[in-house]
Amino acid sequence: MRAVERLVPHRLADSFADHAANGLFRQSPEASARAGLTVSQKKLILLAGFMLVATGLIWPAIVWASVQIAAALFFTLLILFRLAAVILPPRLAPSRRLDDADLPVITLLAPVFRETAILDQLMRALGAIDYPPARLDIKIILEEGDAGTIRTARQLAFDSRFELVIVPPGVPQTKPRALNYALRFARGDIISVYDAEDVPHPAQLRAAAEALAAGDERLACVQAPLNWYNDRKSWLTRQFALEYAVQFQAILPLLTRWGMPLPLGGTSNHFRRSALEAAGGWDAYNVTEDADLGFRLARMGYRSEVIAPQTLEEAPETLAPWVKQRSRWLKGFLQTLAVHWRSPARLPVKAHLSLMLTIGAACLSAMLHLPLLLLAALLPLTGIADFHAPAAGLLLCGYAANMLCAGIAIRRAGMRTRLIDILRMPLYWPLQTAAAFKAMAELRTNPYFWAKTEHGFSRAPETECPSPSPSSCRSSPLPPLPSAHGRPATSRIRPKVRA
Template sequence: MHRRETAEHTTTRAQRAVAAYLLVGLALLGAWSPSSLGATLVGAAMVFLTAYMVLRLTLVLASRGYRTPEQEPVPDDELPRYTTLHPMYDEANMIPVVVAAMEAVDYPRDRLECLLVLEERDGATVAAARAFDLPDHFRIVIVPAARPYGKPKACNYALQHATGDLAVIFDAEDRPEPQQLRKAAATFRAAERRGDRLGCVQARLVFDNEQPLRDGEGRTRRDDDGYDVRPTTWTSRLLGNEYAVHFDLVLTGLARLGLPVPLGGTSNHFPVALLREIAFEREQMPTMPDPDDGSVGAWDPWNVTEDAELGGAIAAAGWRTTVLDSHTDEEACLTARAALNQRSRWVKGYAQTSLVLLRHPWRTARAMGPLSYLAFQLQVGGTFVSLALSPVFWGLFGAYLLTGSDRIASLFPGPVYYAGMALLVVGNLALLTVSLYAAESRGRHGTVRHLLTVLPVWWCLLSLATYVAALELLVPSWRPSWNKTAHGVRHLGMGRRLALASATWFAAPEPTPVRSVAKPAVRFLPPDRTASVLATGYVAPGVSAPRMPARPARPAPRPVRGGARPVVREVPKAPVRWLSEQSREAVLV
């Protein structure tokens, strides 16, 4: 059985030693012949980038032949019990949204268990959940305040209380397609009949605010105050397009080729038994306040893209992942700043996953299969490295155009030069084409102009986010937890994160404030029907309006010039607080 490793420590001693030897070797080569060093580095980078590009394009092409997995309809009385996990933090206003979304799901209520996974230190959300008139199949799980904070640890904690045969994670803003659970159950049933080791079913995630909601005349729909009903910005369009490429083309390509799938953040359905089977060892997990805590280590609590790592673990255990013909609507960030913070976290998580898998490369490659291992590494670590290298080569190209420097030219001997030119022209054009195709084929025609004008800039910003992620990786003492970016909950600005990373460069890691937690809090709370008012503007189809609380008063709307320009509502920022401060302010239930 493949033993999983956590990302508690970014690198191991052996990895640091190898890196040191490599650096010394390169330094010696540089001292002996600087031009050889440059050509070696450039050549290696070209080989890597070519492999990465070839894999991406292969996956996109392979996705064309992807067929959704076979499903065997399951009668209601044979449907497996389902647990849906809804980890939430600082999202008091989203409780009704979660309830409405799950109420719209078509699944027998006596076989459905929805767990609102809340943080003990997030008193507001806990109070809101308690105050809400929750349906009977909803339960609240309070996760004790212990480091590392975050979604994976919360889900690990909640999993011990899951009674379902199948489990799925949904974020607070997720609106799964009503038939999704039935489809997933039917897919698992069909796989079981075939004897197929199907370990995970991933539904497609869709950002519905990639384009505005329009009326029959093509006008953007606005509410009484003049705001867009579904605010859309160029950021949300590009993010929506990225999701389309990732879920519709890349993941389906991976699934078709039988390669490991780095799972998306939500809407991944698992057999609970499998999660328990491939879980981390108990001693690998963080210390919880309650010594009898029964958390299941399905997700790596230190990895900020824990689902991607879990996708690799499922493959290493000999199980397969497939992509379901169902989707979950999500909401994209509206501002580039928020989106870049999110991307920075994702890229960092990919790097964490890659480094973890590099600790025992031969062992992991044997478990996954060499090709799968290579493809998975290119998917996760490759994304990080390619984004980091891209500005370097653009810089060299620009410098050469401006100066015609022979020194730069000497870095690109024959084959390297042609490979570089091909990557520059064909590679970038191919990536752009994939994005354009994703937009056009899904009828997102309005996104095309944004792709043509902003995408190169967006790529540059992604590279910037990658450098921020690299900085965060180099400063293990600073790990933002629940670095949520959307939905107005919490995010730290890029500048703030850089400043914090710099400030804590020499600082010792802050100990987990376990003492401040009065008592382990694992409890199921009955709904308090004397609920107070919560804010939301979302009404799910099929949900009766009286259930939804009234919207709070808003400031007067800004005038809309000409009535055609979409008005972007900025989500009000929560005050930026540092983790220790949050810990001290933890609200105990």
């Protein structure tokens, strides 16, 4: 059958689109990135920068020693954090077994934009989800100006679970704005989010429903772990897989164990609808709306936990798209820090710690890793200061802790890696500096621009892995998807190009 489309009168569609973009800002201006930096934040940044430069010119040795002490304290905290993630077993959300008749209706939101190359794969992946069809409401969300993807979607065959929702034009044209628009038409008590290239484990929705059923009303969201199905394509994708394993198999489970807020991933999060709407939905002006929403929920007294069944995605295979994607993430992280530190006294202590150990650490590492390495190498040559052995030892301990954490986490994910890839991790981290500088420049000139990550260069594997663990299954079988005319849909993969 042809796709069913959500038809909305033009007048209402424009009103709904405006609310999707600006509803949170109108409801709570301080909770939206649209407000930008406050006057007091700008003054504090300028004052801190002036003091650092002035002091560095007058007493460079003292400033260098202070930088080393501050870095040592922060590094020590991160080392202990990584070691705790290795030592303590992952804590997953408890679940309560539900019969099919007791499962709640789930609305699955899947925003797509310029995704003709991968839309057929998405349909097969979502169609393979093991959940009662009558209780599954799948919204494929498209932008009105994306004629190519809309045309492709209309040519594919859908069953009764699927509906196309076309978002009217407007600004900012971002994923969270599209999610907010489609949320208005959702039928489910649980709202799940997937990206265009996602291949979720078939049991993931059931696991999410059973985890939310076992929790109280304060459990607002459960996050599924993410990783890449093209992790073996290049050195860059292998490093990305190690990084994601650390985040989703070590860091997030540890934060859950300690009752700390989670910086949610942009996909495979499953929300209790009442909590999501109470929080105002997603911030259309934050380009990492997922991480921001995790902390906004925490400010309201909600919590998030993690479940086991994994989702696999397509990682950028070359440096140029990787930098583009990472710069958007870092720009959004900076927006999130600015939003949640507008009123620091209203943020719980655990939320401050989580912000610092996750988003704050990511931003600092990206901005300072390469410059500090160069400074440590060049400063002794000037005779102004030395890079002492204890500082070098602490740096090596930090590297070792991260490598150990990555090795354990990738095994928890059920994925394989090589020792040489773990040893090469220190070569990967400085690459983030270029993305950080790009993010800071964009934050000033184009803060709400959503840098699109191109997909379709790799296809998801078609066979199921032999692992008995649902969290380590690398993929689910993707049956051929027929077109609306009954013929198998052709793959629309563009030829791979060099960045």
